[in-house]
Amino acid sequence: MTTKIAIFGVGLIGGSLALCFKGKEGLTVVGHAHRPESATKYLNRGVVDQATLSLEEAALDADYIFLCVPVGRLEDYLQQLSKLPLKPGCIITDVGSTKASIAACALTLDLPGVHFIGGHPMAGSERSGVEAASSLLFENAYYVLTPPPGVPEAAYQALESLLLHTRAQIVRLEPERHDEIVGAISHLPHIIAVALVNQIQAYDNSDSLYSTLAAGGFRDITRIASSDPIIWRDILLNNRSVMLRLLKDWNDEVASFIHLLESGDGEGIESAFHEANHFRSQLPERRKGMIAPLFDLHIDVPDHPGIIGRIATELGDQGINLSNVQIIESREDVPGIMRLSFRQENDMERAKVLLQENDYTVYM
Ligand SMILES: NC(=O)c1ccc[n+]([C@@H]2O[C@H](COP(=O)([O-])OP(=O)(O)OC[C@H]3O[C@@H](n4cnc5c(N)ncnc54)[C@H](O)[C@@H]3O)[C@@H](O)[C@H]2O)c1
Ligand SMILES: O=C(O)C(=O)C[C@]1(C(=O)O)C=C[C@@H](O)C=C1
Incomplete structure (x- = not known):
């Protein structure tokens, strides 16, 4: 008897999870593709044991189902799964970068004998697709799980044990708290990176020396501006109310720099840099964390x-x-x-x- 893991959306994250599980004793990994050419690609790259275009074939006898599609597609998949006679005890989880809406959706669905536990590995890349998948992606990263009230502890423990294969460190959080915090430390930086690149691009259109001279500082702060547009459209729209609040705070930060410059307040500028340096140096850079533990x-x-x-x-x-x-x-x-x-x-x-x-x- 093997444990069957079905992965819907074998891209960067789904493919990386598949690689963590594939080849491990007692585990079979099945990838669900929504296009025939994707199924062939998953198999050719050796990321999954089997690939199928059929929702039923992937899901019906699965012990674990991982939803790894863009955030805007998660609820639709969960709804479709809720209409199938899934294996009793099956655990459905997702990897979406927002957690409140999918958790709320799961609560509205009738999932008899099946458990939904939201998840979000805090590791990724600006690259996307199965080509970018890696079995090492989650190593030492945090992996958030958001079990709803009432989910049996045994189901939570089973998922946690399975995720040991990722070598990530599990953190248990309420979905709303997740969205507030991750909105600030992941979603807001993506907006700022994109806005900054677009601002510089506009200058570059009339003087190409801007891109010629763009060096380490610009590249360091803007890597994530190359992230997938569909993935990020979905994340930002889904976490819209949190993001609007965070952007108002961001405007205050920008206004405070404008004020420091208008008033020629050198001490104020120094102290802004000191404060940021102090906080950043205390980030868990050398331990497990979102900044690579190197x-x-x-x-x-x-x-x-x-x-x-x-x-x-x-x-x-x-x-x-x-x-x-x-x-x-x-x-x-x-x-x-x-x-x-x-x-x-x-x-x-x-x-x-x-x-x-x-x-x-x-x-x-
Ligand atoms: N990229 C990151 O850094 C990161 C990190 C953690 C979590 N996530 C979350 O993981 C999920 C997947 O992101 P990713 O970076 O792996 O993206 P990806 O584009 O690499 O993979 C998405 C997968 O979903 C499939 N897919 C796309 N559109 C679909 C549709 N309409 N219907 C069905 N399947 C579709 C694609 O074929 C692909 O296999 C997202 O929910 C994202 O929020 C991303
Ligand atoms: O390292 C990156 O490129 C990422 O964007 C990873 C990152 C992040 O912002 O930290 C992006 C989205 C996720 O949902 C989790 C992690």
């Missing part, structure tokens, strides 16, 4: 071909595990900064000593 070192590097390979080899020779390397601000003939990321603090400390011994300037 230990970073920065070093000055000359603009030499092969420099990445040389440093990686020096670290590798000492058995120091490097997780990621990135060159920041590298231009011809100008020294750049290299960011070296490590999974283990101990690796970072050893790398620091080694690099300093080799005369690199190292910043933490």
Whole structure:
């Protein structure tokens, strides 16, 4: 007897979940596709064990159903599922970036013997589609679950146990509180990134030096502006009342900067930066969290071909595990900064000593 997991919408998130479960003992993963070419793609990429276009075939004997479609489609799928004779004890969950409306929808539906528990993995990317899926996406991230009152603890525990395969850390939250908080730390930044890019694009239309000179700062703050338009249309419209409130607060923040500049208040500007720096430095950067739990070192590097390979080899020779390397601000003939990321603090400390011994300037 295997445990059957049905995934509706095998894109970035659904595909990543499928990869976490596929191949694990006792689990079979079935992907539901709404287009024939998608079903073939899921199979060709080896993300699922089976793929089907039939809602019934995917759902009827499933033990777990994951709804991983855009937020605007979630309620429709849940309604369709509620009309099927699902397996008794089946757990339906979703991964939508908003939680209040789907939780409210589930409460209105008759789901006899079946349990709905909302979910939201706090990990993702500006990329989308099954091509971007990764079994490592959720590792060390938080994964919010929003069980409705009255859901049996055993069902909650079963879902939590299954999600161990993602290596995420589960957080239990009320849906409304989720939407307030995630509205502020995820949805608002996406709006700001998009508005900023569009503002600069308008300047760039009359002077292309804007995009030519756009460097690290602009890229750092705007990566998420490349996120999928349909996914984000749905999220923002769904969390509309929270977003409108947050945007009014954002306007106050902008107004306060306008005031600091109009009044030439240098101290005020300094203190805004100090305050932000202090709060940001306390974010759980080095533990589990929405900011990748990596230990970073920065070093000055000359603009030499092969420099990445040389440093990686020096670290590798000492058995120091490097997780990621990135060159920041590298231009011809100008020294750049290299960011070296490590999974283990101990690796970072050893790398620091080694690099300093080799005369690199190292910043933490
Ligand atoms: N992108 C992120 O960073 C992120 C993170 C956490 C949660 N989420 C949530 O996960 C869900 C999926 O997002 P994603 O980033 O994986 O998107 P995606 O575009 O990569 O995947 C969406 C999947 O849904 C399918 N789909 C699209 N439109 C559909 C429709 N009309 N009917 C049926 N299926 C349809 C697509 O074929 C695709 O397989 C969304 O609800 C999103 O809010 C996204
Ligand atoms: O890292 C990113 O690109 C993301 O946008 C991930 C992110 C976020 O804002 O943190 C985006 C949407 C989610 O629902 C959860 C996580």
